[in-house]
Amino acid sequence: MITHLRGKLIEKNQSSLIIDCNGVGYSLHISSYTYSSLSEEEGKEISIYTYLFIKENQHVLYGFFERIERKIFSHLISVNGIGPSSAITILSSLTPHEIEESISREDIEVFNHVKGIGRKTAQRIIIELKDKISIIPSNIPKKVKNVNFFDKTPTFIKKEALSALIVLGFSPKESKKVLEEILDKNPEFTVENLIKESLKKL
Incomplete structure (x- = not known):
């Protein structure tokens, strides 16, 4: 199963994109949401989550920003x-x-x-x-509600929180500094906790 790809963005449009990974070009079907979320220009390196759909003789790769x-x-x-x-x-x-x-x-x-x-x-x-979908807490600002709050890896938590703060308009440098200070004192924090605490300090 192909779960993600990292490579050079060759082509991008509203419904698909092509990524060059070590000389191999992958064509992925994408949603308008992923298209609008990808800010990288053609020729830049990107990382994207994938889902390989297999049915009989059909193998189709789908790409997702998150x-x-x-x-x-x-x-x-x-x-x-x-x-x-x-x-x-x-x-x-x-x-x-x-x-x-x-x-x-x-x-x-x-x-x-x-x-x-x-x-x-x-x-x-x-x-x-209705019994499968987990709802993200409603007290998080709307712009960051698409963040995955359930990954417990410290590196991932810091990265996701930083991305959310940048989306909200905060300086990457200042946000990173605040996040590191909070995590040093509260290493057990989830992404949700980290974002909420950071908003108090920025």
Whole structure:
């Protein structure tokens, strides 16, 4: 299973991208969410999470900017009647957090407004996924709700918190300094705790 790729971005558009990894070009299908989240220009190195969809003679690689998006994609294609194309359409219409919130609230209308998703399919999404989707705490600023709060690796926690603070407009240098100070005193902090504490000091 190919879980992620790191290489040079050769081409990028709204629905796909090509990455050169040591001379091998990989074509990945992506959502509009991933497209808009990737700020790197062509020719720059990127790292992207992947999902290899295999069905009979079909092998299709999908790319995701964040692990949470890949996780939701995996959940969506487990729903009866939802294939990879429909899952990508949903992820292009709604952010990962909006999908989680809509499932939690059992809001059928949100999914019903996605192109190609009828009311019955929307109902199946909610029924089949409401016990699988974990909702990110609501007291975290909206811009950082797509951060994966469940990885416990210190390096990952610091990296995710730093990315979130930069998205919120804080200086990378100052944010990094504050994060290191907090982690030195509180090494057990999760990403959520780290972001909340950092916001008090920045």
